Amino acid sequence: MDNDSLEVRGLTRTFGDLTAVDDVSFTAPPGLLTGFVGGNGAGKTTTMRMIMGVLAPTRGEVRCGGAPVTRADRRSFGYMPEERGLYPKQPVLDQLVYLARLRGISAPKARAEVLDMLDRLGLAGRSKEHVEKLSLGNQQRVQIVAALMGAPRLLVLDEPFSGLDPAAVDGMVDLLAEHTDRGVPVLFSSHQLDLVERLCERLVILKAGRVMADGAPRDLQQAGALRHRLVVEGDAGWVRGVPGVHAVDVDGPVALLELADDASLQRLLAVGLERGVVRELTPLRPTLAQIYREVTA
């Protein structure tokens, strides 16, 4: 196990009779974007708050770098809470420098870093403006700067892309990529499955406080019953006689098939070639949305 991973082990949190997070375990590896997906009330925010120490776990532990996370560790974590805001009546630069200083970064260093990041997010000219005068998208950019200051060891971002237009999403993705390139684990939650599918090298799906799936999107896609589409010349009805092949649907030359294993695939291909021309044999990867619906069904 890599020492810089974020490891969540058996994390559980109850509120009275309600178990909001139930024995959640997963790993966010270094240098990768890990997507945290689940419906409303699935326990994403509660889990993230426990990782950041904002909420005490009922059971379980959070480890980073191979050891339980302490308060001192958390000072070097970047965090973006949900339903967030900033000081509306304070200038952008002032409040970012203030937040940086609370994390132990000296004022001049914080200033330089903040100005650089604002510049790259297209907010250079607005550092002296009050936050309330910025558009929501720009306020979000300021918030991401607050999380990224001081080269954090871990990033925990709760819905970082909500409310952003596609260009702003790309800008933020570029910024996050710099941190994954440094080997930082990034855990972010999102409702936008297409975005998660595009960005994530790793995925944790949560439902009703429990982990329903955990792994690389490709692995998750292959874990389910993988279907294939076969197109031949003439009628494809013969596929029903091939061992290990289950025909879900046959419509003239096109068949939708479920194959038991790789040997069945080879057998199918051999029989097909023997009988004539095989135009197409394609594995059908389910989209993330399909996987999500399947595992949370």
Add this chain to the structure above:
Amino acid sequence: MTTTTPTRPGPQVDDRDDARVDTSTRGAWRVVMNREIVVRALNRTFLVGLLVSVAIIAALAGFLAWQGSKTDSFTVAVTAGDTAATAAVEAAGAVPEDQGGGAEIDTVEVADDAAARTALTDGDADAWLHPADGSDGGWVLTGESDPDSTLTRQLTTAVAGQTLETNAEAAGTSVAELTAGGTLSTDRLDGDAVDSQTLFFASFALALLFFIGALGSGQMIAGSVVEEKQSRLVEIMATAVPLRHLLAGKILGSSVVALAQNVVFAAVGLVALSFTPTASILPALSTSLVWFVLFFAVGFLGLAALYAVAGALASRAEDLQHTTTPMTMAIMGVYFLTFSASGTFETVLSYVPVANVVSMPVRVLSGDAAWWEPILSLLILAAFAVVALLVGERAYRGALLQTGGRLSWKSALATRA
């Protein structure tokens, strides 16, 4: 230390690992305090309020000074040849200020009664002094309307004195002989120099200073706490510094501002007062004000902690009105009780925390308090402040990271890691 913990009921904050806190978080409260002071001091509403208050104090003192320095002057008509009336008016002009006099009185001679009436209607004279009709003598002061009360008082004194003198002479004796041993002067055992009217004014002023300072700065703390809670900034800060640093910085920052504001008000008031006739009470008032500032500083620490809790109990700014109500009521109560209190009630109040911020300095001013009394009272207030800070810190931490609706003190105190 690990983050594995046994089950505990209710929401709680993971605020442990204090023993392993990075040494660099130690100065975090100072960073917070500086921000509170700067943000508050640069707040336009606050600055305008401060300037307006200072202007009002200065204007009020200026008005008092002008009132005090102003000498009334009157012109009294007497009929030509009426030497007794002329003498009476002259004597009236000489009545000293501490016997109800002080106004300048000039005489203008008129030819006859008709001319006197003309002088009154034309405004050449303020009043006309003439002998009463009839045989029993006496004098009449006629004005166009009611003659001025100061003028009447001075002339009454002068006429009575003059008549007494004339009658005494006629009886073969003198005024001195007649009035010998008939004087009454007042004295008090405590040898106090501050009269009750000044005392009332001073207690009113102190109560107002307390009211403005405590309520204004208190609301400011509650507002700044809920602002951070509502925007979740506190969640970011909680991962960076222990929450008690945040609270300490806030309390100290707003205390500094509240105290500075009161010192400014008190200084402007004292300087302004030195230009007024009441300047004689300045030394006594200064001592009392020093006590007030000291009491306020200690008392406000406790109030600030409670106001921070009021802010943490709210989930959004709209909840503040509800959560700060008990504090507002308490401060208004102190305001109304202290400036109107007297006697035993005032003595009791001067030991009751927060009310003693006003009542004890007032008793010091009145000379009613023994030297040890303010010290004892201050210790009681300090004990209150310590308890308020401890309880407040606990409730603040319990409530601050809980979201979703208004919280109660009970749930805030019950839920803590």
